[in-house]
Amino acid sequence: MRQSKRPSASSTISQTASPTVSPPRQNLGVYGMGRFGRFYAELLSRYASVKAFSRNPDSPLPAGVRRVDEAGLCDQPVIILCVAISGMREVLQRLAPGLKPGTLIMDTCSVKSLPAQWMDELLPPEVKILATHPMFGPDSARGGLEGLPMILHPVRLGAPELAQWRLFFEQMGLSVQLMEPELHDRQAAFTQGLTHYLGRVLAELELEPSRIASLGYRKLLEIIEQTCNDSWQLFYDLQQYNPYTREMRDRLAASLSRVKTRLDQHQRA
Numbered sequence: 001m002r003q004s005k006r007p008s009a010s011s012t013i014s015q016t017a018s019p020t021v022s023p024p025r026q027n028l029g030v031y032g033m034g035r036f037g038r039f040y041a042e043l044l045s046r047y048a049s050v051k052a053f054s055r056n057p058d059s060p061l062p063a064g065v066r067r068v069d070e071a072g073l074c075d076q077p078v079i080i081l082c083v084a085i086s087g088m089r090e091v092l093q094r095l096a097p098g099l100k101p102g103t104l105i106m107d108t109c110s111v112k113s114l115p116a117q118w119m120d121e122l123l124p125p126e127v128k129i130l131a132t133h134p135m136f137g138p139d140s141a142r143g144g145l146e147g148l149p150m151i152l153h154p155v156r157l158g159a160p161e162l163a164q165w166r167l168f169f170e171q172m173g174l175s176v177q178l179m180e181p182e183l184h185d186r187q188a189a190f191t192q193g194l195t196h197y198l199g200r201v202l203a204e205l206e207l208e209p210s211r212i213a214s215l216g217y218r219k220l221l222e223i224i225e226q227t228c229n230d231s232w233q234l235f236y237d238l239q240q241y242n243p244y245t246r247e248m249r250d251r252l253a254a255s256l257s258r259v260k261t262r263l264d265q266h267q268r269a
């Protein structure tokens, strides 16, 4: 499906057309066809013209998305990186020499402080940078995009262009919030890091659906469903590259231990 019922989000970026002529669709390049890259490229192709690059030339592309090589990707005015957080530095170093002045690079990493720093450090000064975290994926967006959070942080982007991108994502139905990377990571260590950690822990318990499942139990099974379809690499990266997840894991372990101690003491009394 290439055409959304919503007004074309691209019209907010390219505003040169007369009212009687449809404005040209925004050209976007997506780097990385992993689980999120494929999902996001398909989603964006409803609003823009999308070309995609994967290191694997045989990786399947979503309908409506055209394959390009790395040089072809560098020709796009906007490049969206859907790359494993642990692969970001390598990809930025490889892309940097081929980028044209004025190109906009957006990342989509689920942690923000380090990727924002890396982009600023490794991309040439004449390239624009918008750090983003689409806080949804193939599982959480199954019911639609309406109201799902989209975090933006302009690393190198003027206010007018930032406002246009904000509108672009809002027209997709997303709830856009501007947030400093440090604050994002501090909050995401719990909202996302804890959820994914508990999802993996619950999966280890090999919980089964049950006919007498309470609502609470069904919600626990939903956490597994929403977190464990993602790659292990994404899980490791979320836990390793967010500077606040170690504290989250320590607090969780201490909390489990306090509740167990309290129960043991009660049973001994």
Ligand SMILES: NC(=O)c1ccc[n+]([C@@H]2O[C@H](COP(=O)([O-])OP(=O)(O)OC[C@H]3O[C@@H](n4cnc5c(N)ncnc54)[C@H](OP(=O)(O)O)[C@@H]3O)[C@@H](O)[C@H]2O)c1
Pocket (backbone or CB within 6 Å): 031, 032, 033, 034, 035, 036, 037, 054, 055, 056, 059, 081, 082, 083, 084, 085, 086, 087, 088, 090, 091, 108, 109, 110, 111, 133, 134, 135, 136, 137, 138, 230, 231, 233, 234
């Ligand atoms: N999953 C989600 O729901 C979700 C939501 C929001 C944001 N994100 C973010 O999206 C990004 C991708 O996540 P994912 O779920 O798609 O992970 P994934 O399924 O593990 O895919 C990782 C992707 O990164 C590429 N990659 C890894 N190392 C690379 C390297 N050294 N050089 C070039 N490419 C490399 C892979 O390319 P190949 O296919 O060529 O190996 C693949 O496209 C991450 O930054 C993640 O934080 C994910």
